[in-house]
Amino acid sequence: MGLKKRLDFGFNGFQVPNIPRAPRSARRGPHRKSVEDGQISAFELLASLAGKLLQESESSASSNASEGNLQPAFGIDVKQERQDEHKPLKEECLDQGSSEESVSLGLTSQNINRKGIIKEFPHADSDTVLERTSVITSSDSSAKAGRHAKSVICSSRPTFQKYSGKVEGDSPGIVESCYGNVATGIEVQGDSKPLETGSLKIANPCSSKDPTELHANYPAMLNGDSNVKLSLFRDPIPNASFSRHKNDIELGSRDDDENFSRCIKPSNRVKVFRPPPRVGGQKIRKLLTSKYWKATPKLREFEHYRYDGGVKPIYHKRKTFYNRERSQRDTLYKRRKLVDRSSVVTSDGGFSGESVSNSPDNGDKTGPAANGISAAVIGHQASFRSEESHVKLRIKSFRVPELVIEVPETETVGSLKRTVMDAVNAILRDGLGVGVLVQGKKITDDYRTLMQMGISSKDSLDSLDFMLEPSPMQALPSLCFGDPPSLSCETVLVTRSPGTPVLDSTMSDVLSVLSPITNSGCVAETKHEPVSSHIDILTDKTMLESQALVAIPEMSMEPLAVVPVSQKTKRSELAQRRTRRPFSVSEVEALVTAVEELGTGRWRDVKLRAFENADHRTYVDLKDKWKTLVHTAKISPQQRRGEPVPQELLDRVLAAHSYWCQHQAKQHGKHPALPAF
DNA sequence: GTTAGGG
DNA sequence: CCCTAAC
CATH class of the missing domain: 1.10.246.220 (Serum Albumin; Chain A, Domain 1)
Structure with a gap:
């Protein structure tokens, strides 16, 4: 007989989502659940997003509509490692002498220069790899072939408003609170060493209080060509690809699992809606990160191919797309899109839905104006100044979707932990999206502005919630580079979300919400789409801490079954609801x-x-x-x-x-x- | 494979 | 949009 337990991770308001898809009735309203089982002493998931960017005096480049002139340095760096004795971690801005604190996770002060810039990675021994604006050079990458090949980073924008680091109450973990432009890097790092999996670390470089100093240092953080490479994986790909302007960020990540395979141990049998989850956090980082990218919603560039753009001459059956196999190039392509998209993360720390550069009329905007809300938004609220229309959000925590786990009564606690971990990893593996809730209700209308949603005023922000959920982009049928653009595009468009309860609830929601996109249906209208609404989302602290759920290294365990609730019920794993396309x-x-x-x-x-x-x-x-x-x-x-x-x-x-x-x-x-x- | 409708 | 019955 099996023991069915619904595990609720209520940490910091986290909620474990129904993986695959929740019944419609469940798509709305708060998903908070209470912790029923004390067995799970703690679980932590962390999700933190933040983007940032740099874009400095390159205003001239802003005219480039097709390419974002903003280079968002965006990274999610969640590091998982096991740490029995967690000390509260506190992150602060690197400078102001707080640099050492920021590295408390594992970096030694020596790795950091006076200016708070971590010059080197503590490769082998440091559990923590916290790179603040780490510049990963090619040589670095090779060095990283070792255990900790991650890097991260984020760049903070010089202009920084204020930052307050504080440790939040019961969260033993890292608490960070940043205002202004913050590049948050969350990296879940998997390590071949089981013991390393466990705690989460968040690297969230905060901007310096002293703009001047940061400003001065910033350039130094960049490597030769001024590209910031986000080396999420061991072998950063030759950057060919995404570099753009000077300050572009290069995301040298790869999805190829091969790189990690050796580090991966067979996992329990987790019946999840997806491919077998990998044990440990190794994939998490990747996933989380890539997820984020994937989460990057409807890309404008795709929209150009939409509808009857005439781009696509042949009518392909949808199935064609669904079955298409994902290729690495696809991945790259997607990532690239992400990168392109990442322009979303604008320079002023905002987390906008679109790149300013993509905005038709943003080209000539500079300074604050460029960061203003999109034209469309302005249109709706002409009387507002762009700056005044900004909405600053501070996300204290994310709700994590619900997980339902079923294990034999004879299962050991350790196995249970692991099972949970696997389940969690499975979720992460598929990526996370962000759902936006207003007054407990999920907002699925991506096309409405915050103002329209009534969440633009400070008073209403309290009712705004975000929740983590499977990323809809996850199920992206692969894109083939070689395919005709239209095909690729279509493929993307056909994408369905894996187990997303709500179709359009993911990052895209956030992005969309933040950046109202009127219409995605046709090319002609694309150009009129409002683009960058600039809203700052401050992801202060998003993290959890839990050692209990940490995967336990060596443990012979019987296969456990983790079955997402709605999974059995309905659709098979492959069938995901198509993304909504008004x-x-x-x-x-x-x-x-x-x-x-x-x-x-x-x-x-x-x-x-x-x-x-x-x-x-x-x-x-x-x-x-x-x-x-x-x-x-x-x-x-x-x-x-x-x-x-x-x-x-x-x-x-x-x-x-x-x-x-x-x-x-x-x-x-x-x-x-x-x-x- | 299409239609027509309910969900 | 999804799902299905019915054709």
Whole structure:
């Protein structure tokens, strides 16, 4: 007989998400659960995000629309290691003499220069690898071939407002609180040594209080070509790829598991919605990191290929995409996207949804203005100054989704721990997304602005919550570099989220929310999309601490089963809900036109006629859309949601709808008369 | 494989 | 958007 336990990780408000997908009814509202079982003494997950960036006087480069002129130095560095005696860790800004503290995790002061810059990595012995603005040079990378090959970093932006480091109450872990531009690096580092897995460390470099000093140091942090490399893995890829401007950051990470395989031990059998999770935190870092990237939502660049951009000549079946095998190049591609996207993390510490540089009219903006909210936002709130419209968020903790674990009663506690760990890793492995909740309700409307959501005012921020959840991007069918752009694009678009309860709830939500994107349906509209809303999200402390859940190194254990709740119930692992893609006005128009001509009973024809190149729109989608359009047309404008559809189109919808309803009987013929519109 | 509808 | 029954 098995023992079923629902484990709730309530640390710091963390919540373990229903992995695969929660029932709709469960998609909303707070997911907090109480800790039922004391067996799990502690669990920690950490998630911290923050991005930052640098972009200094390169305003001239800002004109480059296709490439972000902002170089976000973004990194998530969660380090896991086992540390029985955890001392509260406190991170502070490196300078101000606090540099040593920041390295308390394991770096010795000697590794840090006076200026708070860690010059070297404590390779072998240091459990901690906390690199603050570490510059990883090629030589470094080779050196890192060793155990701790990670690096991290983040760069802080010189201009820094204020920083306050404080240890938060019961959290034994690292508490960090940064205001202003902070580059947070969270790295989960896996080590081949079991013992190393366990505690989480967060490296969150904070900006210096003294802008001047940081400013001065900053350049030094960069390597020759001024690229900051984020070497998440052992072998950073030759950077070819992503470098852009001087301050670009290079993410030399790879997804290839091969690099880690040897360090990975077979894990318990964790029935999760995915590939076998790896034990230990080794993958976590990668995952977490990559997740983040993947989480990077709808990329503008993809949108260019969307819909009928005409880019895609052939109509491919969706299945094609689902089954496509992921390739490394795909990974790189995705990452790259991320990188490109990472421009999201803007220089002023903001965590915006889009790169300023991508904004049509941001090119000429400089300084604060560039960091302002997007044009669209401005449009909605013209009376506001961009700066005034900024919303600063301070995320104290993330809720972690629920996990349900089932183990034999005879299972040892140690095994249980491990099982949990595996489950957690499995989650991390798939990446995490961020869900946004307002007043306990999940916000799935990525297209609304914070203001529209009523969370732009300080008063309302209290009701704003974030939660971790499986990243929807995870299931990305792979992209093939060699594939036609359209294909790749489509593939991405077709992506489904693995076990995400809410389709669009992930980082994308955050990003989207922060950066209202009006429409992602068609190319034409893309350019009008608002781009960078600049909102600062301060991820103060996000971390947990728990040694209990730390994977236990040597332990013969029987296979345990970790079964995500909804997993059994529904969809298989492969079937994830497609990402939501609201129809754009132009799509609606095309649909209406087609229906006017073909009627409402020939969706396949409609698809072929008007959406042949829009692979992500199936005839069922069109049919459904029509259904909703008809409904929308019937309700009052006030009740409508999402991007408003021109009344004119709605009128046509009603007209066509009524027409075809009346002529339903007559449509038997292959040549239905065109309605006289 | 398409449609039509409910969820 | 998903899922299914029905064709």
